[in-house]
Amino acid sequence: MPLDALCLSALARELREALIGAKIDKVQQPERDTILLTVRSRQEGSKRLLLSAGTGDARCHFTEAAFENPASPPMFCMLLRKHLVGARIQEITQPPCERLLDFRLESSDALGDNVEKHLIVEMMGRYSNIILTDGAHYILDCLSRVDMLMSEKRQLLPGLVYRLPPQTKRIPMELTGEELSALLQNAPQDRPADKWLTETMAGISPLVAREIVFLSSGDTDTPVAHFCSQGAREVLTQAFFGVLEKATTGDAAPVMLIDGSGKPRDFTFMPIRQYGGAMEAQGMENFSQLLDRFYTRRAQAERMRLRASTLTKTVKNAHDRIARKLSAQRMELAKTEKRERIRQLGDLLTANFHRIEKGLSSVRVEDFYAEEGGETEIPLDPMKTPQQNAAKYYKEYTKLKNAEIMLTEQIVLGEQELEYLKSVLEALQRAEAESDLVEIREELVQTGYLRPQKSGQKVKRPESAPMRFQSDEGFLITVGRNNMQNERLTHKMAMKSDIWLHAQKIPGSHVIIATGGREVGEETIYQAAVLAATFSQARGGGKVAVDYAPVRNVRKMPGGRPGMVTYTNFKTCIVEPDEALAERLRIK
Structure with a gap:
């Protein structure tokens, strides 16, 4: 709201x-x-x-x-x-x-x-x-200048006298109970009472208007006609001025409304009863904390989404292009499965040269490759000799055999590239600042997906730092923001004795527990695994498998893109993403 x-x-x-x-x-x-x-x-x-x-x-x-x-x-x-x-x-x-x-x-x-x-x-x-x-x-x-073309009623320009916005609604604090009752009597009877309140009274939100009506009638959809009697109007008047008193005196309390999925949906200054058990009312220490939690993170995420839209579109287009190419290659690979039969047909022709004459379009020969014996018919090119027809089948066999080798290699590389692009998309979704987008752009330039920007002088930007957390047992946990950071974090910043964690088989951040030569407890490993799940593609919810191993067992994938690794002698734990825990452990 x-x-x-x-x-x-x-x-x-x-x-x-x-x-x-x-x-x-x-x-x-x-x-x-x-x-x-x-x-x-x-x-x-x-x-x-x-x-x-x-x-x-x-x-x-x-x-x-x-x-x-x-x-x-x-x-x-x-x-x-x-x-x-x-x-x-x-x-x-x-x-x-x-x-x-x-x-x-x-x-x-x-x-x-x-x-x-x-x-x-x-x-x-x-x-x-x-x-x-x-x-x-x-x-x-x-901040935003308003001239005559933008508004004839009120201009905001340097040198003009500032005037308050025009107000056409009634001021609730200036009303008496009798005046409110008179306004109700003259209101359209079929109009929903909460709509009438927001249209008539200044400063009242739809949520508060519905709550006033609910406190007066037990329902939020009550029409104005319900309050035609003197008693009903008195009940509404009492609820109306009771809400005003909460807002204007020290009795206001910051309340955030949380839906069933745990997401904040609304906020206000008083307890809300209209939702029953559908919404959880969570009290806050103060209104600044309420607004900071409700707006700031969501606003930053939306701004970063808009700023990253061009990069996201480029990566998605590349992802879709590689996916289509992989689909075509898999279809071609499926065709190579019949190559052995093609070689067998060449062998059958070679064994029956003495029975075949030039000009035939097909020939039936005994199939000694068939388990049950019998004959098979082999198509021929009438313009070719029997030897040339057999050579054609052998050539097709060799072509399919080589194609299988090449296609298998290309499909493996394509699948790796697809996983890499998924990791870039995931990093774009987690970007928190402009520096994160700059680093991802530089990564895409290095990997050939973007052209370098032309500029007169190259400015060397300092490398951005990974996110830092501290476990309840006092261990420092660092989390990469993108593939370039993952690369530096694992292969340059981490010690061999540190512990590396990553969500299993899905794109996500590299997580490093800085052991400092100490034994790491299960609580720290669990919290680091939760961070690995939270900062991965699986952060939406559900159980996530997280692999962890000493950094010495993690190797950069030969020829792989930034952040792609292989690892051995690892263990796996099952955790659930928890943004609240990540926020609590994060070092500001």
């Missing part, structure tokens, strides 16, 4: 407690629609505040997620650094039932005088924006 005004009011109260008086140390813009502020206060220390104006994930909260900044900061980021670095947050306000927060800041100008600035975060779906104004609310700049 989008962050509605009621939930935002609870979030704003939480941010005020932590941010009033805090100083802004850094301003970063890792994504086009995301600003990251590093703020420091005496009570909270240093924290990172995420401001997002994304269409489906606009929000404002503290975050612990890692972000990768672009090589050069965008212009809006440079402007924010000029005005905000060193500023202190004096006040955080939210206009009544508006999905926006106004951060009032105090900073110093070029002469050292204190000046007032406002950083306004509008969280309104596709109209979301981040706006910087001066103390008189003249716009200095905004």
Whole structure:
């Protein structure tokens, strides 16, 4: 769900407690629609505040997620650094039932005088924006400029006075019980009550509207006509103002709704009863943790999916092309199975030269290769002599025999290449940052699937580091992000005495337990195996077989692609992927 005004009011109260008086140390813009502020206060220390104006994930909260900044900061980021670095947050306000927060800041100008600035975060779906104004609310700049062609009602351009978005709905906090009852009486009677609430009241999400109706009638699909009586209207009024009170007082509690598959589906500021047992309500420590878990990882995964789409398409096309080629080669290989019979026909012709004359289109001869004896008919070329016909069969036999050898080799190589491309696709799905995509692109260039990009000067990028985890027994566990990292991790970084793990017969990450000469316990091996399953093609669920062996028993496959290995003297354990465990063990 989008962050509605009621939930935002609870979030704003939480941010005020932590941010009033805090100083802004850094301003970063890792994504086009995301600003990251590093703020420091005496009570909270240093924290990172995420401001997002994304269409489906606009929000404002503290975050612990890692972000990768672009090589050069965008212009809006440079402007924010000029005005905000060193500023202190004096006040955080939210206009009544508006999905926006106004951060009032105090900073110093070029002469050292204190000046007032406002950083306004509008969280309104596709109209979301981040706006910087001066103390008189003249716009200095905004993340997304809006001119007359884009909107006749409200423009957002440097030099204009900032004005609040136009509001056509009723403000719930300004209503009395009598006014709400009167609005209900005049509402369309066949209209679903929850739809009427979202259409009439500002700041109420569909989830909250359904919950109000459910608390009033025991059903979410109740029409307005149900509340025609005075008693029913009083019940709805009581539920309506009870929900408002939870949002506007300190009684709000962050709740995430989890479906049966364990995926987060919604969130709100109060317990939800409308789903019964279909959804699990999971409480969070604070609203920042709630929004960080609900949005950030999903938003990063979606951004990486979009950025990786070109590479994914290239690899999928190559994968499909090799799959079609393998299918044709297997059909050709099946034809070579009859080569022995072709040789036998050549032998039968040779044994019966004295009975065959030139010009015959076929001949019946005794088949001494048949177990039960009898005769067989052999097709002939009338234009050839018996000797030439026999030579034709021997030549066809030799051709099929050589084809079997060549096709068998090509099919093995094709299957290896298909597995390699599957591993690249799997690495693209797990990419967490732009550096991961850059490394995968370089790998595809090295393996010939992409042409090198033309540039005036080659920039040598530092090798990215693998993911790091620590087991409950204190052992360091490293996990490769892609094939190039798998190659370096196993054959260059790992010690011979370390333990190597990999999901059995499926693409995935190489996992290394750094033993440091110590005996590794079963708990560490189990946790490393879970990581190998989680960062593999089988991470969707179910039991996964994971092989593990000392690194000394792992060899690079001769002539193989990056990350492809052979290994001996290994053991196997059966585990299930567990993203929660991976998140807990990960070294931030």
